Amino acid sequence: QVQLKESGPGLVAPSQSLSITCTVSGFSLTSYGVSWVRQPPGKGLEWLGVIWGDGSTNYHSALISRLSISKDNSKSQVFLKLNSLQTDDTATYYCAKTVYYAMDYWGQGTSVTVSS
């Protein structure tokens, strides 16, 4: 069955970079996209970006200078990298299997705290 699992560092210092890996199973990264969404504590959902099966990407315009999404199809892994972290980047980060009309399966999320 379809599964996604995020793994991240938990704690990142301000101004440093965040790297999160989404490991998927049950579907091929060459056929489906993967989106990233984050949720600050007690707040709503914010879409960050998507990488499609052909490797093309779309990013949130507010983060485009700091955000990069890539993948390794052979390892079934998608990578999020966010640079120059600030305290308002503290959030739970989710990856989700994506088709053109929906984000249909989500991972459990990984919590990231930006603090010194």
Next chain:
Amino acid sequence: DIVITQDELSNPVTSGESVSISCRSSKSLLYKDGKTYLNWFLQRPGQSPQLLIYLMSTRASGVSDRFSGSGSGTDFTLEISRVKAEDVGVYYCQQLVEYPRTFGGGTKLEIK
């Protein structure tokens, strides 16, 4: 960016009753292919969001027929009939007609 607005529910709902949750978009979500790119999610306490409805009115796999979606190009409704305790959580709508894919702020459903 497209702004998605969701209202709060005025009161907790009694089990067995029906409830409507509204969502409004600052721009029409009707695309040139004739489909309306509005989805609904439920996030239960402590869980990841779960897709309920896609393309405004199509239930996702495994979703109860107690959930139904409807709307026009800019105004949308999620209706939940015979509300159960398991329906508690925050409901989000999301548009997919433009980047960035924006979400509404969420509507919290509580049961009396």
